[in-house]
Amino acid sequence: MNDAVRVENISVVLGDATILDGVSLRVPAGSITAVIGPSGCGKTTLLRTIAGLEPLRSGRIEIGGIEVASVRGDGGRDVDIPTERRSFGLVPQEGALFGNLSVAGNVRFGLGPWWRRTPGRAARTTELLEVVGLSEFRGRHPSALSGGQRQRVALARALAPRPAVIGLDEPFSALDAQLRTRLRDHVRDTILAEGSSGLLVTHDREEAMAMADEIVVLMAGQVRQVGSPEEVYLAPADAEVARMFGEVSELPGDADGDVVRCSAGLLRLRRPARGPGTVMLRPGDLDVATSPDGSELGRATVLSVRPCGEHIEVRVSLTAADPARHDDGVELFVRAEPEWAGSPGDQIAFRQRRPAHFCPAC
Numbered sequence: 001m002n003d004a005v006r007v008e009n010i011s012v013v014l015g016d017a018t019i020l021d022g023v024s025l026r027v028p029a030g031s032i033t034a035v036i037g038p039s040g041c042g043k044t045t046l047l048r049t050i051a052g053l054e055p056l057r058s059g060r061i062e063i064g065g066i067e068v069a070s071v072r073g074d075g076g077r078d079v080d081i082p083t084e085r086r087s088f089g090l091v092p093q094e095g096a097l098f099g100n101l102s103v104a105g106n107v108r109f110g111l112g113p114w115w116r117r118t119p120g121r122a123a124r125t126t127e128l129l130e131v132v133g134l135s136e137f138r139g140r141h142p143s144a145l146s147g148g149q150r151q152r153v154a155l156a157r158a159l160a161p162r163p164a165v166i167g168l169d170e171p172f173s174a175l176d177a178q179l180r181t182r183l184r185d186h187v188r189d190t191i192l193a194e195g196s197s198g199l200l201v202t203h204d205r206e207e208a209m210a211m212a213d214e215i216v217v218l219m220a221g222q223v224r225q226v227g228s229p230e231e232v233y234l235a236p237a238d239a240e241v242a243r244m245f246g247e248v249s250e251l252p253g254d255a256d257g258d259v260v261r262c263s264a265g266l267l268r269l270r271r272p273a274r275g276p277g278t279v280m281l282r283p284g285d286l287d288v289a290t291s292p293d294g295s296e297l298g299r300a301t302v303l304s305v306r307p308c309g310e311h312i313e314v315r316v317s318l319t320a321a322d323p324a325r326h327d328d329g330v331e332l333f334v335r336a337e338p339e340w341a342g343s344p345g346d347q348i349a350f351r352q353r354r355p356a357h358f359c360p361a362c
Ligand SMILES: Nc1ncnc2c1ncn2[C@@H]1O[C@H](COP(=O)(O)OP(=O)(O)OP(=O)(O)O)[C@@H](O)[C@H]1O
Pocket: 014, 015, 016, 017, 019, 037, 038, 039, 040, 041, 042, 043, 044, 045, 046, 203
């Protein structure tokens, strides 16, 4: 598959600080890649650099198969194609619409100087307003739109000149949770249906996992992990990445091939390992054993119960089978079926539901 964006080993220095340090990533054509990381890790700088708004210190960037920036450092000629000639549409935080232009005027503006002079521009504007479901608002000004509608205008404006890729900078951060969930699907479908690709930057793990085909974890200006949403969730590169993607119980363990011994018992591993390390248990790795079948790992006391729709997340404290093992009081998350009716104080048996992840170096 061709890449809509290819970023190779870029470094960016702003003032005295190195903000991006040897970052590489790709957005395969016809897909969405999400860059996730904590505040200040360099997400916005990355988007601005790809857009041509910040200079490279080193590395190279391709958009739609064309080299748009490179600093070689070997005496070769550097490349720096101006922003308006990069096939990159940016949807900034909170839309950043022109308040003095109507909805249609904002979208038309996105067509750029060349398109603005062509007869096709009216048809393209009408088509895009239909795509984002805002035809009836074409004459309104941004101040008379809801937050979600403003984001859809910003998306239409960015899509107008048919860019190879759309960059989305925390596009839903100002919206309420319900609207955010609905817009995610709409934005993903629209970008892909228009034949474009997406590079989403966000600090919201649910947003990244729901929208992206591939996730890049950025921390302190460096890439920590690249993988599918499932990989970064179930096989995080380290404890920090694990915590970023949700609840995790970290237990010291000793791996021996396909199994690891830890205070939760003898667990099967996703990948073989050997020696000491940390077992990273997600709530869905263990479940409540409602009828004994011999596969129970151990017993625990229920501390709290959290219904999550399709399942229940149960926080438990291990009950030591052998007091000499000092397992008493170790806390874990286990999963139960929605019809399970336990409550705090109950004694439960638990078993392994899927193989566990182990970090030798964590
Ligand atoms: N022009 C600048 N000069 C110097 N430092 C800057 C400049 N712009 C940004 N920075 C610094 O670069 C770092 C990364 O900023 P950036 O906005 O890219 O992070 P971010 O991950 O998008 O953060 P957030 O999620 O809070 O928006 C921050 O420490 C910021 O203070």
